[in-house]
Amino acid sequence: MKPLAVSDFTVVSALGHGRAPTLAALQSGRTGLARQDFETATLGSWLGVVTGVDEVQLAPELAAHDCRNNRLAELGLRADGFDQRVREAAQRWGVSRVGVFLGTSTSGILQTEIAYRHRDASTGALPAWLHYATTHNSYSVAGYVRAALGLQGPAHVVSTACSSSAKVFAAAQRMIDAGLVDAAVVGGVDSLCMTTLYGFKSLELVSDDICRPWDAHRAGLSLGEAAAFALVERDSPGAAAWLLGTGETSDGHHMSSPHPEGAGAAAAMRAALAAAGLQPGDIDHLNLHGTGTPGNDAAEDKAVVAVFGTTLPCSSTKGYTGHTLGAAGGVEAAIAMLALQNGFMPAGLNVQTPDPALHTLYLQQPREQRLRTVASNSFGFGGSNASLIFGASAGVAR
Amino acid sequence: MSIHLSVLGIGMLGPGLADWAGGHVLLREPSTWLHAATVVPAPNRLPPTERRRAGAVVKASIVVADQALAASGVDAAALPTVFTSSTGDPANCHILCEALATPGRLVSPTRFTNSVHNAPAGYWHIAAQSRAPSTSLAAFDASFAAGLLEAAVQCAATGAPVLLVACDVPYPEPLHAVRPVADVFAVALVLGPAGAGRQLQVDVTLDAQATACTTTGTTDALEDVRQGIPAARALPLLQALAGVAAAEVVVEGLSGQSLRVGVAAA
Numbered sequence: 001m002k003p004l005a006v007s008d009f010t011v012v013s014a015l016g017h018g019r020a021p022t023l024a025a026l027q028s029g030r031t032g033l034a035r036q037d038f039e040t041a042t043l044g045s046w047l048g049v050v051t052g053v054d055e056v057q058l059a060p061e062l063a064a065h066d067c068r069n070n071r072l073a074e075l076g077l078r079a080d081g082f083d084q085r086v087r088e089a090a091q092r093w094g095v096s097r098v099g100v101f102l103g104t105s106t107s108g109i110l111q112t113e114i115a116y117r118h119r120d121a122s123t124g125a126l127p128a129w130l131h132y133a134t135t136h137n138s139y140s141v142a143g144y145v146r147a148a149l150g151l152q153g154p155a156h157v158v159s160t161a162c163s164s165s166a167k168v169f170a171a172a173q174r175m176i177d178a179g180l181v182d183a184a185v186v187g188g189v190d191s192l193c194m195t196t197l198y199g200f201k202s203l204e205l206v207s208d209d210i211c212r213p214w215d216a217h218r219a220g221l222s223l224g225e226a227a228a229f230a231l232v233e234r235d236s237p238g239a240a241a242w243l244l245g246t247g248e249t250s251d252g253h254h255m256s257s258p259h260p261e262g263a264g265a266a267a268a269m270r271a272a273l274a275a276a277g278l279q280p281g282d283i284d285h286l287n288l289h290g291t292g293t294p295g296n297d298a299a300e301d302k303a304v305v306a307v308f309g310t311t312l313p314c315s316s317t318k319g320y321t322g323h324t325l326g327a328a329g330g331v332e333a334a335i336a337m338l339a340l341q342n343g344f345m346p347a348g349l350n351v352q353t354p355d356p357a358l359h360t361l362y363l364q365q366p367r368e369q370r371l372r373t374v375a376s377n378s379f380g381f382g383g384s385n386a387s388l389i390f391g392a393s394a395g396v397a398r
Numbered sequence: 399m400s401i402h403l404s405v406l407g408i409g410m411l412g413p414g415l416a417d418w419a420g421g422h423v424l425l426r427e428p429s430t431w432l433h434a435a436t437v438v439p440a441p442n443r444l445p446p447t448e449r450r451r452a453g454a455v456v457k458a459s460i461v462v463a464d465q466a467l468a469a470s471g472v473d474a475a476a477l478p479t480v481f482t483s484s485t486g487d488p489a490n491c492h493i494l495c496e497a498l499a500t501p502g503r504l505v506s507p508t509r510f511t512n513s514v515h516n517a518p519a520g521y522w523h524i525a526a527q528s529r530a531p532s533t534s535l536a537a538f539d540a541s542f543a544a545g546l547l548e549a550a551v552q553c554a555a556t557g558a559p560v561l562l563v564a565c566d567v568p569y570p571e572p573l574h575a576v577r578p579v580a581d582v583f584a585v586a587l588v589l590g591p592a593g594a595g596r597q598l599q600v601d602v603t604l605d606a607q608a609t610a611c612t613t614t615g616t617t618d619a620l621e622d623v624r625q626g627i628p629a630a631r632a633l634p635l636l637q638a639l640a641g642v643a644a645a646e647v648v649v650e651g652l653s654g655q656s657l658r659v660g661v662a663a664a
Contacts, residue, residue: 096604096654105514109491112573116499124572132576138486138515138536152654154602156537156544159515167533171548178551179399180602194498199510248531250523256511264529271531381511382520384532 001275003394004173004243005236007089009187010080011334012072013226013321014048018079023338026346027366031320033210033222039110041197046210048224048322049192050075062147067108067135069191070144076189076227077148086149086185086231093182093233100146100155101171103164103188105326105380107157108135110193141189153181159326161380162289163248164188165228166329166388170246172232187229188330196223196325203256211292211323213316214301214348214362216355221291224322228330230337241337244373244391245276251383258296258379262303265289265377268385269307272375276389280308282396283389284369285345287332287376288360290316291323300377301358308360315363319349329378333388336374340392343370372396399602401550404595406472406559409465409586410636411458412436413623418465422640425633428613428620436582443525451508452521453487458584459518459565460525466586472559474526477588478552479561481519482535482545484628485579487512488569495573518565541566542585542631543651546659549589550600559590564629580626585636596639597662606658608650609634635659 010018014032015025025032033046056071077083090098115130134140142157154175158167165188172184200206200223207220232243249271251264258265273280286308289300297316304314317335324331339345345367354362373396378386408418414434415421424431440449441460449457459481467474490512497505514520516534523532537544542564549562565584569577589598611620611633624633631650638645642664649657 109495113495113498116495119499119572126572126576130576132573133538137484137538137577139484139538139541143538146652154544154547154655155652156535156541156548158533159536160519160532160534161514161516171533174548174551174555178401178554180547180551194503195494195505195510195513198498198503198505199494199507199513202505202507202510248533249529250519250532252523252526252528254524255517255520256507267529380516381514382516382534383523384516384519384534 001173001245004176005233005239006241006243006337007231007233007236008082008085008240009230009334009337010076010082011226011228011331012050012076012079013324013331014050014224015320017075019338023342025320026335027344029347029349031349033322038192041194043197043201045206045208046222050225064131065134065144067111069108069141069189072191072225072227073141073144073189076229082229083149089183089231089233090151095150095152097153097182098151099153099172099175099181099184100142100151101158101168101184101186102142102145103158103168103326103329104141104190105159105161105164106190106193106195107138107140109195110191111135113194145185160384161382162325162328163378163380163384163386164326164329166378166386167248169243169333169388170248173243173246176234183231183233185229186232188327189227190324190326191225192223205293207292210350211318212350213290213292213297213318214355214358215351216353218292218294218297220293222322224324226321226324226327226331228327228334230333241340242391242394245272245389247271247275247387249385251385253383256381258299260299262299264383264385265300265303265379266306268387272387272389278396283312283373283375284371285339285374286312286314287336287374288314288316289377289379290318292318301360304360310359311361313345313363313367314360315346315348317346329386332376336376336390339374340371340390344368401554401600402592403550403553403598403600404590404592405587405598405639406590406595407466407470407588408639409462411462412583412630413581425637425640431620433619438582444521448521453490453512454567454582455483455487455565456518456521458582459563460522462584462586463522463561463563466588470588472588475528476530477559477561478530479519479522479532480545480549482541482564483566484536484538484541485566486515487517488567488573492570492573537652539628540651541628543649543657546649546657553589553591557591559588562587562589564632566627566629583627583630585629585632596664599660601658603648603656603658604654606648606656608656609647612637
């Protein structure tokens, strides 16, 4: 594929609002996770909660969109002046030529979960304050961002569980390549809600301890929430980074467990390399999906070793942000681009005992090094796999 | 910027429309169509345990996908897919929300797994033993148009066939009151690059009125179906494909982003 310019990007997670606090945390090894409650959920687990979401006020004309997910989206749009950068792009290309393609898994369903606690005692009706279309519905976050930024181009939500906001980069690349848009806002927003907190608990995939990807005694994931956005453009005078390749596959194996050999995951990484016209040796660093569940990390390790061997420096950043589900692909794309811009590879946090059964070169200390390319993996329920490759420049020097 | 495609196979399930083979005759001659609640059959492709677990959106999606696939003669294992839905699995959503409103908050792990929007895609690729790429989209009432555009763009990018599946299912109360969806409607198209098969030309159109369903009787009930179920926004296109003449329809999309679809003569 033709390299696609990423003009700007930002991220809001438990590490903070915007690139600077995110970068500082990644370089210093500070986690955003804390043992805390969320709303009425008192599960005692470690969570990556974004600060300041409750205080966000949406514009009065967008009040029907008001819910935690869209407030989180709004925080993301304001971070690093991202919204202003998009408005400049819309002026350049025209509002109908800028698409909005965002990933989410649960959208604003927290709003409906709360509404179910306030049903009319006699009729069972939901309270009048619930605006289903603009909060609960899967599309609502793309609808909110499109309205908030005044954009009128094509828009949709990709909802493929935890690969959602990696796949939107591929969707935008195709739309631009087909000539349907000249630019697109991509990324993902997923906020904490009861469905995921109690759902992952029911599957026994949540760790009581902080998540420990690649640790021999890892016992599950820690959940988080985040908004991450990137602006991709047909051309850009000062690109922050370049999207060089995308790879998407299905496992075709199981709804909630990865293929044990990571076959679909390996195929996604190979497809991304092929799209970028790169060899495995051209990749300098890999941001793993690395959730910290025993099965996920083992399958991903096999897939990475099959494609890259055992010398590619890898790490998971879930120990910083928690698993932000439908936002994870966008968050880790932002982290990949921060790594490229700043010449460093983040360390994987919380490893006490490296798992001898895993064979990738897993970083326990950050590494400072000029990087040409960083790959990022995102895998989800339903066997949905996506792998992205970002470059510091459009061409990769060998 | 036109995208040129061909239609290699069609599947359909909706009110009074059991499948494409019988249903396309009714769409061609709408006075012969009688409104009847959609009957969702159990898809043979799913193993019995999954047939029991799967929600209506999974079943209906797989039923129409298999209709379209059989007509196309394309190998399912190698076929990329685009699934699109406004509603996902409404009954599952309702039961989860009810459980989460109780003090114990006991959630069924199977229900949680099935709550992902890409459940139909996941079940399809497992049943088809397919590692081909797949995406699952949502765009509220414009979900069919979003899926059609994505499938068209993918087909143009790769030059290979793509399976598009759109499906919506009604919510039970109390959600039905805040998001009324009239009945189940599902449609599948195997789209290929221009060449063999019925030819399509897809364009984004900035300001156009969506095409209504054509009716020959005294009732506009088919148009009610189109307006009452997001996935049924495909009906005018399906009516054009049911006929043999060249036609042009506007498929309702987001405001300012509808799709003008030219259908060549059969």
